[in-house]
Amino acid sequence: YFRGEAYIDYIITIAPAAGSSVGAEIYRSDCTTGLVGTGDSSTPFVFMPDEGAYYFIRLFDQGSTTASAGAYSLSISGNQWPMMGHLYTRAATISAIGPQDYCEVLTYSTGPTIASSPAVDAAGNLYFGASYGRLVSLDPSFNERWVFDPGDSEPVMVSPALSPGGSAVYYGTQEGYFYAVETATGTMDWVYNAGAEILSSPAVDPDGNVYFACYDGTVYSLTSAGGFRWSTSVSCSFLNSSPTLSHTGVLYIGSTEGQLYALRTSDGTISWNYDVSYPIRSVPSVDEGGNIYFGADDGNLYCLNPAGGLRWTFETQGAIEGHGAFGETGRYYFGSTDGLFYALDCTATVAVAAWSRDVGGAVVGPAVDGNGAVFFGSDSGMLYSSTSVGLLNWSHDVGSPITSSLAIGQDHQLFFVAGNNTVYGVHCDNVDPALSFPGVSPMVGMLGDTFTYSVYYSDVNGDNASKHFVVVDGQPVVLDYQPTTGGYVYATEPTIAGPHTYYFYFEDGYGGRVRAPETGVFYGPIIDDGPPRSQCSSPIGTNNPMIEVDFVAADDGSGVSSTELYYAFSADGVSWPAIGDAIDTGQSLVGDTGTFMFVPPDGAGYYAFYTVATDRAGFVEDPPLYYYDTITLYDPDPPESEVVNLPGAFGSTPFDITFQVRDNFSNTFTIRLYYRYDNGDWVDSGLDTFTMSGFDPLTGYWSGSFQFDATYGQGRYEFFTVATDEMGNTQDYDAAMALSKFTYYDVITPESKASCEAYTRTLPITATFTANDDLSG
Numbered sequence: 043y044f045r046g047e048a049y050i051d052y053i054i055t056i057a058p059a060a061g062s063s064v065g066a067e068i069y070r071s072d073c074t075t076g077l078v079g080t081g082d083s084s085t086p087f088v089f090m091p092d093e094g095a096y097y098f099i100r101l102f103d104q105g106s107t108t109a110s111a112g113a114y115s116l117s118i119s120g121n122q123w124p125m126m127g128h129l130y131t132r133a134a135t136i137s138a139i140g141p142q143d144y145c146e147v148l149t150y151s152t153g154p155t156i157a158s159s160p161a162v163d164a165a166g167n168l169y170f171g172a173s174y175g176r177l178v179s180l181d182p183s184f185n186e187r188w189v190f191d192p193g194d195s196e197p198v199m200v201s202p203a204l205s206p207g208g209s210a211v212y213y214g215t216q217e218g219y220f221y222a223v224e225t226a227t228g229t230m231d232w233v234y235n236a237g238a239e240i241l242s243s244p245a246v247d248p249d250g251n252v253y254f255a256c257y258d259g260t261v262y263s264l265t266s267a268g269g270f271r272w273s274t275s276v277s278c279s280f281l282n283s284s285p286t287l288s289h290t291g292v293l294y295i296g297s298t299e300g301q302l303y304a305l306r307t308s309d310g311t312i313s314w315n316y317d318v319s320y321p322i323r324s325v326p327s328v329d330e331g332g333n334i335y336f337g338a339d340d341g342n343l344y345c346l347n348p349a350g351g352l353r354w355t356f357e358t359q360g361a362i363e364g365h366g367a368f369g370e371t372g373r374y375y376f377g378s379t380d381g382l383f384y385a386l387d388c389t390a391t392v393a394v395a396a397w398s399r400d401v402g403g404a405v406v407g408p409a410v411d412g413n414g415a416v417f418f419g420s421d422s423g424m425l426y427s428s429t430s431v432g433l434l435n436w437s438h439d440v441g442s443p444i445t446s447s448l449a450i451g452q453d454h455q456l457f458f459v460a461g462n463n464t465v466y467g468v469h470c471d472n473v474d475p476a477l478s479f480p481g482v483s484p485m486v487g488m489l490g491d492t493f494t495y496s497v498y499y500s501d502v503n504g505d506n507a508s509k510h511f512v513v514v515d516g517q518p519v520v521l522d523y524q525p526t527t528g529g530y531v532y533a534t535e536p537t538i539a540g541p542h543t544y545y546f547y548f549e550d551g552y553g554g555r556v557r558a559p560e561t562g563v564f565y566g567p568i569i570d571d572g573p574p575r576s577q578c579s580s581p582i583g584t585n586n587p588m589i590e591v592d593f594v595a596a597d598d599g600s601g602v603s604s605t606e607l608y609y610a611f612s613a614d615g616v617s618w619p620a621i622g623d624a625i626d627t628g629q630s631l632v633g634d635t636g637t638f639m640f641v642p643p644d645g646a647g648y649y650a651f652y653t654v655a656t657d658r659a660g661f662v663e664d665p666p667l668y669y670y671d672t673i674t675l676y677d678p679d680p681p682e683s684e685v686v687n688l689p690g691a692f693g694s695t696p697f698d699i700t701f702q703v704r705d706n707f708s709n710t711f712t713i714r715l716y717y718r719y720d721n722g723d724w725v726d727s728g729l730d731t732f733t734m735s736g737f738d739p740l741t742g743y744w745s746g747s748f749q750f751d752a753t754y755g756q757g758r759y760e761f762f763t764v765a766t767d768e769m770g771n772t773q774d775y776d777a778a779m780a781l782s783k784f785t786y787y788d789v790i791t792p793e794s795k796a797s798c799e800a801y802t803r804t805l806p807i808t809a810t811f812t813a814n815d816d817l818s819g
Contacts, residue, residue: 123162123449123457125203127365127407130245130287131328134367138452139551140411144425144438145470148184151463152176159201159243159407159446160457160465163208163225168457170465171198175215177223182453184467188228192221200284201243201447205250205266212252214240220254222268232268236260242284242295243325247307255281255295261303263310272310276303286326286334290348294334296322302336304350314350318342325365325407327374335374337362343376345388356386356393364406364447367416369430375416377405383418385432397432407447409456413551417456419444425458425468440466475501475550477558479529482544486568486600486658493567494533495521497546497558508551514544521546539571539599570599570659578607578638578653583675583708585769591638591672593631593653600658606630607638608652610670615648621665624652642676646707649674680773681705683713683765684781686745691786691818695752701763702743708767713746716779717761719754724779752787756817760784788818 127134158171166182175194179187196216203212210231214220216239222231238256245253250266259277264270277297285295292313293305298321304313320340327335332348339361345353360380367375369385373396377383383401386393402422409417415435419425421443427435442461449457456468480497487493495512510530511518521530536542543563549555558564574597580589595602608624629638642649650670655663683703703711715727727750734746752759762782766772792815798807 121161121163121204121206121208122166122452123160124206124208125161125245126159126201126243126284126447127286127325127327127367128409128449130247131289132245132284132286132325132365133327133329134365134408134447135369135410136450137412138450139413139454140409140415140417140427140450141454141456141468141470143436143470144468146468148467148469150178150180150184150186150465152178152465155197156459156463156465157197157199157445158213159459160449161202161204161211162449162451162455162457163204165208166451166453166455167225168465168467169202169204169211169225170459171200171202171213173197175217175219177202177211177213177221177228179211179225179228180465184465190221190223190228190230192219192230192233194219196239199241200254203244203246203252205246206248207250210266212244212246212254214242214244214254214256216240218256220244220252220262220264222252222266234262234264234268234270236262241282245285245287245293247287251307253285253287253293253307255283255285257281259297261285261293261295261305261310263307274305274310274312276305276312276315277301283322284325286328288328288332288334288348290332292332292348294326294328294336296324296326296336296338298323300338302326302334302344302346316344316346316350316352318344323361323363327366327368329368329374335366335376337366337376337378341378341380343384343386343393345393353390354388354392356384356395358382358384360404363404367408367410369410369416370414373430375408375410375418377401377408377418377420379404381420381422383408383420383426385416385430399426399428399432401426403443406445409448409450411450417448417450419448419458419460421445423460473501474554475499475505475507475548475556477546477548477556480546480558480564482564482567485566486570488659488661489537489539489569489571490535491569492533492535493569494531495544495546496529496531497521498529499548501550501554505550505554507548509547509549509555511547512544513547515542518547536567536569539569541565541568568600568658570597570657570661572599573597573661573663574602574655574657576602576605576653576655576663578651578671580649580651580672580674582673583677583769585676585678585771587641587678589640589642589649589674589676591640591651591674592636593638594635595653595655596634597655597657597661600661602634603656603658604630604632605636605653605655607640608654608665609640610650611642611644612648612650615673615675618650618670621652621668621670624650624665624670646677646679647675649676675707675769677705677707677767677769677771679706680771681708681711681765681767683711683763683773683778685761685763685783688761688783688785691788692752693787693789695787696749697752697787698747699750699761700745700747702738702745703763703765704742704744705765705767705771708769708771711744711768712766714764714766715748715750715761716764717750717759719759720757721760756787756789758784758786758817786818788815790816 152172155173160168160170168180175192177190194215194217210222218236218238220234236256238258241257242255252264255261260275262273280298283296285293291307296302300319302316318338320338322338324337334346337343341358343356358378360378372388374386382398384398385396387396401420403420405418405420414430423440426437440460444460446459478498482495499507510521521532545563546558576595578593580591595605607627607629610619610624612618650673652671687700715729718724729748736745762778764773764778794813796811798809
């Protein structure tokens with residue numbers, strides 16, 4: 043499916059991309075006709091839409107083959123103003139909006155004579171006849187696209203007409219030739235020799251058949267390929283009127299002998315004729331009911347029913363030439379050579395002047411836009427835009443007689459010819475309206491809540507909003523106007539949870555439009571149907587008095603608003619309070635992730651944590667049922683260690699240095715051995731590995747030993763240890779040094795000598811000795 047909007051007044055052609063297996067169906071939105079038609083890449087569907095109706099187009103895969111990425115494209119074409127009087131009924135009314143003022147004027151001059159009214163295709167390209175039988179095409183910027191020159195000697199006196207798809211443009215010349223020219227290239231498609239000068243502008247029906255008249259009184263119908271369908275001689279006088287078609291297949295044309303003829307478009311048979319006794323140079327107009335409006339040189343405007351019966355006449359003081367235009371129901375606009383422009387309110391039996399305006403000359407052909415504004419110009423050189431009640435929107439003196447009927451383009455454009463030699467393009471739209479304070483309230487909520495979209499509309503031109511939508515998740519909804527606040531609102535109870543998008547779109551009815559935001563969408567509201575989730579983590583152990591607790595939270599609906607941290611304490615890591623008795627830390631962080639900085643209030647021990655998240659809709663996460671998210675051992679105290687059981691001396695090296703160590707919580711240690719020799723400086727032994735030999739459960743001490751090599755030789759050695767636990771707590775160096783122990787390394791034999799008296803007569807014998815050792819004593 044695709045979504046888009048286009049304003050098309052004439053023919054719609056549906057043609058999916060060539061070579062694809064894609065088909066298309068078109069439906070009228072009000073279901074009055076259901077399926078209007080189908081088309082595919084080989085057989086495009088062409089139809090004429092009803093005025094003011096909306097249509098939906100569906101694309102679908104017709105076959106089992108896989109369509110290419112480019113296959114799902116659609117061509118929708120519709121000419122803007124395909125012929126004089128807009129459509130073949132010469133109603134001269136269009137749903138597009140004309141210029142809001144006379145500004146941004148483009149001009150093009152081609153030589154001595156332009157007696158043609160412009161036709162406008164879907165792309166905004168113009169087509170008009172010029173001198174020497176030439177047909178000229180301009181792009182929307184009034185640059186010359188091409189000039190078709192058949193080599194005639196006389197100027198083109200008729201207005202061209204576009205084919206339904208806009209691929210060809212038709213016109214006739216005074217030398218009696220009727221041409222079909224390709225609009226893309228300006229080359230001739232085909233030509234038909236009618237044998238008499240052509241002074242009437244052609245009409246084209248929805249099937250592409252072309253109708254025109256020659257000055258000799260003959261009416262012709264050709265196929266879109268240039269094939270002859272029929273011709274009918276309707277007058278022994280001259281025909282310089284142009285044919286008009288009804289929706290029911292009847293052609294109307296007037297003659298200079300005063301007859302209005304009705305011919306069947308199927309075969310050219312004359313159904314009836316109506317005599318007014320005065321030349322008919324005007325071009326008839328046909329309303330939605332099939333009634334025919336035309337003027338004559340006697341100054342009367344005539345209205346006939348489809349059977350040719352007179353409904354009413356309206357008298358003016360001058361001849362009536364050109365064509366008129368239909369406005370709102372029952373309204374008809376036309377001009378007379380008496381210098382007045384008339385607005386008639388018409389019924390089945392009478393026409394009454396609603397208003398008239400003195401324009402100082404004849405009016406060739408007015409045009410009415412989608413807002414009911416009527417545009418008309420006269421050979422006095424004045425161009426007007428008026429409301430349906432006759433109030434002027436604007437007027438401008440072009441400076442030269444306006445010699446063509448008017449054509450309205452889709453983009454606030456108006457096209458006409460003045461001075462018989464210059465094409466004018468007026469393009470001036472009104473100021474776009476503005477939107478303020480767009481939003482939705484609340485931005486976050488739960489299923490079942492009422493959410494209100496609101497916006498304020500303003501327009502410097504004072505135009506009311508003709509369209510006012512909020513597009514929620516791609517679906518347009520009409521906003522309601524609130525007279526008490528001056529705003530537009532839409533209240534709803536969404537049934538789908540999650541994030542949503544919206545934007546506002548307004549039109550002022552005069553071509554101005556505004557969107558908020560200008561591009562993209564607003565995000566909101568966020569609708570939730572359940573609580574968020576969170577999880578936290580912390581280090582296994584730390585001696586940092588600020589424990590970092592990281593968390594991650596998520597919510598599928600409205601998003602996380604905040605997360606709170608809870609904790610519990612255990613001195614031994616075994617006995618814990620129930621989760622429901624956990625303590626709220628009072629810390630709350632915003633966002634989906636973050637880090638809490640927790641200060642342990644109970645000193646060293648074990649701390650367990652969990653988090654509770656709250657989403658933006660107000661849902662609060664339940665605490666965990668059985669287990670905390672994470673546990674951290676907080677151990678800020680250093681271990682204790684000292685050298686123990688050191689003998690007085692060693693006689694060999696290396697020798698064992700025994701120590702003991704304990705820590706309240708951490709169970710692995712790093713122990714560094716320090717020593718000094720003969721009361722010298724303390725030296726790091728470089729030994730930090732050891733052999734653990736036992737544990738005393740009564741004291742909590744572990745014991746172990748280092749093997750020390752007396753590198754300085756014999757002498758006095760003094761030792762102490764410094765322990766570090768796995769939390770990074772290290773024993774105080776000076777305090778550890780105060781616990782030092784010493785021993786000797788002694789490898790020299792001591793000396794001793796004994797002495798006694800040489801002779802004695804008493805017992806026991808007394809012997810004395812002396813001993814000496816330089817190290818250990």
